[in-house]
Amino acid sequence: MPTTIETADGRKKKVVEIIELHEATIRFAGDSGDGMQLTGSQFTATTAQAGNDLSTLPDYPAEIRAPSGTLYGVSGFQLHFSDRDIHTPGDRPDLLIAMNPAALKVNLKDLRPGGYIIVNSDAFDAKNLRLAQYATNPLEDGSLKGYQVFEVPITKLTTAALEGIGLSMKEITRSKNFFALGLCYWLYNRSLEPTLQWIAEKFANKPLIAEGNRRALMAGYNFGEMTEVFTCRFNVKPAKLPAGWYRNVTGNEATALGIIAACECARLPGFLGSYPITPASEILHELSHYKRFNFRTFQAEDEIAGICTAIGAAYGGSLAFTTTSGPGMALKQEAIGLAIMTELPLVIINVQRGGPSTGLPTKPEQADLFQAVFGRNGEAPLPVLAAASPANCFWMTIEAARIALRFMTPVILLTDGYLANGSEPWLLPDMEDLPDISIPFATDPSTFQPYARNEDLSRPWAVPGTPGLEHRIGGLEKKHLAGTVSYDPLNHQFMCEMRRAKVIKVQDAIPDQTVFGPETADLAIVGWGGSYGAIRAATERLMEKGKSVAHVHIKYLHPFPKNLESVLRGYKKLLVPEMNLGQLSFLLRAHFFIESEKLSKVQGLPFRPSEIEEAAAKILESM
Amino acid sequence: MPTTIETADGRKKKVVEIIELHEATIRFAGDSGDGMQLTGSQFTATTAQAGNDLSTLPDYPAEIRAPSGTLYGVSGFQLHFSDRDIHTPGDRPDLLIAMNPAALKVNLKDLRPGGYIIVNSDAFDAKNLRLAQYATNPLEDGSLKGYQVFEVPITKLTTAALEGIGLSMKEITRSKNFFALGLCYWLYNRSLEPTLQWIAEKFANKPLIAEGNRRALMAGYNFGEMTEVFTCRFNVKPAKLPAGWYRNVTGNEATALGIIAACECARLPGFLGSYPITPASEILHELSHYKRFNFRTFQAEDEIAGICTAIGAAYGGSLAFTTTSGPGMALKQEAIGLAIMTELPLVIINVQRGGPSTGLPTKPEQADLFQAVFGRNGEAPLPVLAAASPANCFWMTIEAARIALRFMTPVILLTDGYLANGSEPWLLPDMEDLPDISIPFATDPSTFQPYARNEDLSRPWAVPGTPGLEHRIGGLEKKHLAGTVSYDPLNHQFMCEMRRAKVIKVQDAIPDQTVFGPETADLAIVGWGGSYGAIRAATERLMEKGKSVAHVHIKYLHPFPKNLESVLRGYKKLLVPEMNLGQLSFLLRAHFFIESEKLSKVQGLPFRPSEIEEAAAKILESM
Amino acid sequence: MTTHPTETEQPGFTAKDLASDQDIRWCPGCGDYSILAQIQRTLPTLGLKKEDFVFVSGIGCSSRFPYYMNTYGFHGIHGRAIAIASGLKSAHPNLLVWVVTGDGDCLSIGGNHFIHACRKNFDINVLMFNNRIYALTKGQYSPTSVYGQKTRSTPYGAIDHPFNPVLLAIGAECTFVARSMDRDPKHLQETIARAANHHGMSFVEIFQNCNIFNDGAFDLYTDKETKPDHTVFLEHGKPLVFGKENNKGIRLDGFRPQVVDLSEHSVNDLLVFDETSKELAFILAHMNDTPGFPMPFGVFLSIERPTYEDEMARQIQAVIEKEGKGDLMKLLREGNTWEIKEN
Amino acid sequence: MTTHPTETEQPGFTAKDLASDQDIRWCPGCGDYSILAQIQRTLPTLGLKKEDFVFVSGIGCSSRFPYYMNTYGFHGIHGRAIAIASGLKSAHPNLLVWVVTGDGDCLSIGGNHFIHACRKNFDINVLMFNNRIYALTKGQYSPTSVYGQKTRSTPYGAIDHPFNPVLLAIGAECTFVARSMDRDPKHLQETIARAANHHGMSFVEIFQNCNIFNDGAFDLYTDKETKPDHTVFLEHGKPLVFGKENNKGIRLDGFRPQVVDLSEHSVNDLLVFDETSKELAFILAHMNDTPGFPMPFGVFLSIERPTYEDEMARQIQAVIEKEGKGDLMKLLREGNTWEIKEN
Ligand SMILES: Cc1ncc(C[n+]2csc(CCOP(=O)(O)OP(=O)(O)O)c2C)c(N)n1
Ligand SMILES: Cc1ncc(C[n+]2csc(CCOP(=O)(O)OP(=O)(O)O)c2C)c(N)n1
Ligand code: SF4
Ligand code: SF4
Ligand SMILES: [Mg+2]
């Protein structure tokens, strides 16, 4: 209900209602070249500093630079922020900013009914409409009825605002995302300060560009302020988050930081042997910056060399890692077997993506659980962990390293493309929050036996260069204690069972399975990995509706926590949502004889809370 | 009870009791250089021609030529033959031929109590005793009490027999295995003819060697005839086998023949892309002889190239195969995913060996079932089959090819080192016994769609060079029907489910699960792969003892036969013997919610029927 | 690629017929476009049938190539294009098999298949688009990235000594080795045609600008201004002349190349290029490691050696001639067989 | 391998100390025994500590080597020895890392790691026991088996053109390339010592007789009778003379080698070997492809280039000097952070 009042100096000023919201979800969408990722991350930073809880999800096209205006060239960034604890980038956006027709076309289906659309009306010309495969102009043909559409000539307004400051037309047009950002800041009652500061720092050496961006940002904000287009503004109050310092992290950033932290916690030099692959490459990128931590990154010639160099480094006394995604994981399996046989500590991180084969390389999936648990020749058990949220990647990486060192074993950590690229605020730990995960090297020749075992069934780590401990290891079956090659039948059986026992012993070193919600209830929603957020959100909604439901999220997938079976038996029914065709559900059947309902989504897209909520509600109704 | 009578010409002649046996198991053991494999296979050939059913198992040392006299240099060959249908190389030998102390030491523990031992007493000198780690001479220290020991100075007797014919001492000594063989022929009342003929053919160009071997053989036979050492002879009557032509085959030979036969049955040129690895290499060796069948063998630079060349050949319209063992299988998994996505027919044969990693490379194991079913990134289902006996490898290879072609899918066939090297008589098929497994190529541009599907959900096979069918395939997700690249979320879900549905559809094309024994009983022994023989033998023995037991042997491991669950539910208990830590048993739990008792043997050794019999008896007793 | 059973006088297709119905999704300005265009222009001139062409690739921006060709195409997995192509060619020698690969696909993960294909000498044409970067994965350094190059995985500069792909191919005994570039359409067309006509494996390194992640990597060789002084074009039987005014040349001092000024030296002093000499190919291939020497383009080496698939077919033929065509029933009955009679 | 922090005057160990307690399980008569002996004899002369030696291998008869050395040892998986060794050396540059590998392990399945290690120049010593056969798997042909060789996988003869390992290493830009043989203990010891002393990757091809599956493959070069006329030993700064009476030599005609008779030519006409020339190394490496030429042994190439691990350490050092040692808590707090106050 906007009205205008006259201000003291005679100018007209809008009076706009400010609507208080608990949460909001907005999506910026435009051409790959439109700078939507930047816009999104600026809005995120500002919103974070405003104290909201938030969760983000970028969505890049598979192509590096798709021709502009095409449907497959659309780049998006979704942000969900709230005055409460939230877990996902949001179900369906409340607001869509569409910088061109293709962006509108691709994203419209996700918008909530009645949602807001801000379009750059300048971009809705014949050519762009054709590229977006619109037969008629959606702004004119009535197809957007049911939404609240705001047509803003963003290009023209930006051009006008920047005229004459000395930028080329191309540079001016490039600034239009700042206009959109400014407008959104106005709409959600956010401060311009953080972004103004960022612009000043970022473009310190390019003052003209800085000025252009600044003006565009202001122009967008002022456009909101001055025009009568918008009927209301929104406000989302700060969330009540635990006190402390926060930053926003993506899963890949958190993983890289977790790797550095693990090395510090282990007081060991770190080594990463890796081969680039989407969506895992950023971990390598991040770590290659951390040379000041004496961390060695080795970009290998292929995935096999990636893991084999890491095995070499582990043998040499480094805390070694290898990172990859599905197809690369398949290539590493033979060498994982070697790490199992030689009982060397090693963390293997698989940032899962859509398969099989090359599949959907830029999209997330959770279909490598089987591969992680079973994908090697012979009886080759190893611990398998999975991270639940972007920031959780940090902690699970340290956990993986802790287990690898304590049990002298390779450990697989599963994340996925959704966690990898999504972000959330992260309460930064202090040094004393971090565990000591160091273990001693063997040094005493008088007692050393390469395959002697301690109470964890773990063997000693004797690093070359240590006088008197010269010994040989390798992929042939090892004799108990002595570690020499042994073809003895009973020794083989003993060692196969020993390796299994050792991995099962990890149960003693991991936390019990926890539950969100009641310990007994009609239904537990059981998940793993990156669907944590969606499941948690769905569970909360169901709880609000008074349903008898709990959320069991499994971070330790092999071995399962000791109490998992009894936890699961507390529920009448189980629902297992997975971004695969039912892999965890299969493991639960086999391990515990427990039946569960599968909710399978293999679409290269994360779950929406509503999908899980609906599936759960259906089960509950039928009970 | 031997006595001597005087013959007409005044010579003394023994009168020896001939004992009729239903079956016998003998093991030849000696140094790697002693020719035990040759001796064993000669005895096998003669025995086969005598009409017995039989089963053999060679046991080579891991080293190529271990220093002579050492424990790890012992080479053995076990043969079980019978007047009835038999299934294994025998539980425990009745007779051990030990050519030196090491051979005695290594093999004695397997001999049945009271069994016969023939030793080459000449070899029991100080040096050999030391190499065999005997503190005292077992022939003298009484440690062989409980067996019937025959000390024969085989070296001296052979030397005497061959003296003066012009062979070097080394050559003469080499013939001593023929002496042993001749003696065994006498003992088991076998004809010398087949071996005499073989010697004549084999050494046609080396008449002196031929003569030496002939004399040694005769000398051994005559030694049995003339001396009073042996108190009795044995006779095993011919078995009642189905009429027809037979030969003896090892599993690897049968697999190679199956590959050639499958190409004939499919009316397609054949291609094998492979990299040598024990115990799969012989398949490559065999096939490289079959150039006259226009069969192309390609020894690739590694396992990845092995399968990728096969995929290329399949794309080009060949019936393509790749063969390997465990570690090589791990390396092929990424490319298997490509074959799944491109839906090309391909047979992947994994001759399993002891793992994990290099493990026990020359020993059999069944621990790659998980790897076969689950070992790839993404949802990547494919049919998995397993052969049950050496000759069955022939038929299962054709089955694998049939399914691969009919469903346009890669298929994994599992055999193992035990099947690969073991042999059994094989009733040779006639041409009309072989199925027609050919499928048509796509040729019609007017109807062609690369990912259209027939009633089997199989897509058309369009070979490059066909005018008008130009199209592109690859590892990215494919659009239903059109086969173009598709990132569409729902299409991905559809295609993931389609690929799974296609593999499940294989159930319609495979035989129902059969049962040996009653359809309902107290216990079913459920097995897969090479433990077939041991399980069958154990089951028969239990049946003879009146136990309520049946044998269910699963050859189609993914998907399982449609009726498998209902078959299994016919038994009160299930016992699953596996040469792993319980992989099939795990799958049965997960698929059918059926509990079973595991009998795990991971010792690089096949099951003995008695081990299974005992385990089954225990369960039956406890019921 | 040699005379071919389905060769015809009129191939009956044009460059346009080779465009597939897929939208091309390379970045605007990418050097891949030019390479695609030159290949589409060259193929119809070879006198071969469209349905016999197969383009096999790995993974990378470059490896999307098959989708844009209206021929048979196989977009494989990363690094394995050559292995797939080798199998295809071995099994179906009549096909005209091309491999399109990148510096990462071919030389990093695919290095082993590459060197083995070189020595085995399949009659396939390997076109390696060298942009000295992993482009599809957004800018990590590749085995051909220059020392010190800053990329997303080497923020402080690459510390590797890069491969010289031509040198590697020669060391692996490839029978045809050439270099061309995206920005010289004529030379590229000629080089592609030469590769196609070579019977045996042809390896063509094509400098390709990635204007997103490694823009300008080859400017020295492609810019009008600098090209003449920094490139030399190898032509069989011709002296090695280069420079803006064709004023420079290369001569040999023993086995060491020297740049000479043609105002001081006669063309007759210059090295006359011989594409059949491995030694010469090697000497010229890494000549430009030394400052002051130009980058050589053209066919470094073209020699004859039986192809793998010909040898394979020959051996099969010889066996069949000697032993007769295989008879399955006979095969099964080889060796020791025996009959069990009805009883 | 260069001067080393733990280098001492008295290494305090002898060849005997290097024998492990494992029974050696190679076939009697195998060439591997001699190589083992020469290595055990050479190591104590290097002035380095026993505990710093690590022998890494792949899979093959040759790759059992580490078990027989009483040093640290890692028997890896097939083809990956060099990758394991590269990681070990990168992470722990003080170790003296040796790779023992076979022609199959190194050049077939391990080919990719081999060529990349060559260019990256880790300071590791790669000893490739070349018996031109896969021995451990009982006799299939290998990438160095000669054309036509009958093996278990090529009953009708191999149809591949083999690798020339020296050529491949040169093409991949290895900084130290040599060849020796099992049956020339002195030359082998010298060559191993040279390899050990080279700072950067050393590749030594060692001809090794497999008396079981490829007996006599190198008789021409090892038999007293034929050796002088069929081998030539490369020595830096010395003319290339060979032959039973030292009566033959090699000279260069331009870049082409020629065998000359020293009764007709002076020693001064002969090629004087220069181990720092890549061109010369290449020319000599495949000289013996032509009949009449001897097989060269010795160090083909020895040049300096920074090692990978030195560059890695240097870069880390430089960054630490510039940015200071990393502080984890600071790192976590980099970029946009904000505080939420107790409320
Ligand atoms: C097994 C595997 N590892 C890694 C990747 C990721 N990947 C795809 S393309 C590529 C490199 C591409 O570089 P290049 O071959 O030079 O091609 P370009 O994109 O530069 O044309 C990588 C590392 C993959 N798809 N598969
Ligand atoms: C992944 C894998 N593939 C194949 C093998 C089988 N294999 C073991 S050693 C070997 C070849 C050995 O040849 P080479 O390296 O020349 O060593 P040699 O035995 O001749 O010394 C092969 C193919 C294996 N162990 N692992
Ligand atoms: S990223 Fe580079 S190589 Fe890839 S399409 Fe774009 S410009 Fe071309
Ligand atoms: S098989 Fe050959 S290489 Fe192997 S140990 Fe025996 S002789 Fe040596
Ligand atoms: Mg590239």
Ligand SMILES: [Mg+2]
């Ligand atoms: Mg070898």
